[in-house]
Amino acid sequence: MERDAALNTEPAPWQVAGETLRSRLLLGTARYPSPAVMAAAVAASGAEVLTVALRRQAPSQLGGGAIWDHIAQLGCRILPNTAGCHTAQEAVTLAQMSREIFATDWLKLEVTGDDYNLQPDPFELLEAARQLTGMDFKVFAYATDDLVLCSRLRDLGCVAVMPWGAPIGTGKGLTDPYALATLRARLPDAVLVVDAGLGLPSHAAQVMELGFDAVLLNTAVARADDPPRMAAGFRQAVAAGRLAFEAGPMAISETAQPSTPVVGEPFWQAEQ
């Protein structure tokens, strides 16, 4: 039918760091019950970008070993993070090490300022972003939802600015939707990704309905009872939210508006 032929049910692709991606869900690779479950969750999510990390290793640990081999075989683009860094200098050093190991300029820049809620340090984050963009890294900057901080990160040339929805691993969902909506409105041309704090597919749909370009999450899938099934749920929610944004939501009304036409109402309404 003509109606079906005209209907596009897939969200539009998006661009980041010069790459075109179809999936708007970026996925972490940590905290899964097993590598096999992680691989199944990645497949179910449709994610094209996976986050990874670097850590100290003993020789007995085979220098990164099996888990990295497993991730590399999934065929996704790799986004190394700088989790655990507390200063710009630490982050810059770790970024250089990541670029050599993973052979990518992409970097999820994390600089923690408070270990209680793993809140990014805005001052060290900006300094690290300044240095790393100058070294031709493609910086995906993990930040709070502070408008001025995110604006500065955008101005420094970060390819994506990634405000939190809530602190990492909490699963709380969006603690400040107003701040996120403001970010989207004030930075209309920036690539904005909500990273961290999501727990349910509905949270991801809410992010996408706000017009964000993508969602990055890990724990919500990895710690679900059935990670692949939850990954599939997030995949559909991200697509649903993005389609809603692209479709343009209706205007909210304070009063009821009849959805059934009132013209030609039967006699019992006409008498009122």
Next chain:
Amino acid sequence: MEILFNGEPVSLDVDLLADAVAALGFAERQVAIAVNEAFVAKAEWPSFRLHAQDRLDVLAPIEGG
């Protein structure tokens, strides 16, 4: 010569970073290295000279969020 390897003191009878990497069992492993918290590219390992009490960090890929 004693250095700090991933935070632990170790004694090595070598001067060059590439030799230290081999002595520590990482020669064939996929690792990246920082000395005194500064990145040292793999191409520099054969000529990079270590000193006593240098802090050697050897990192490898793992899962991450």
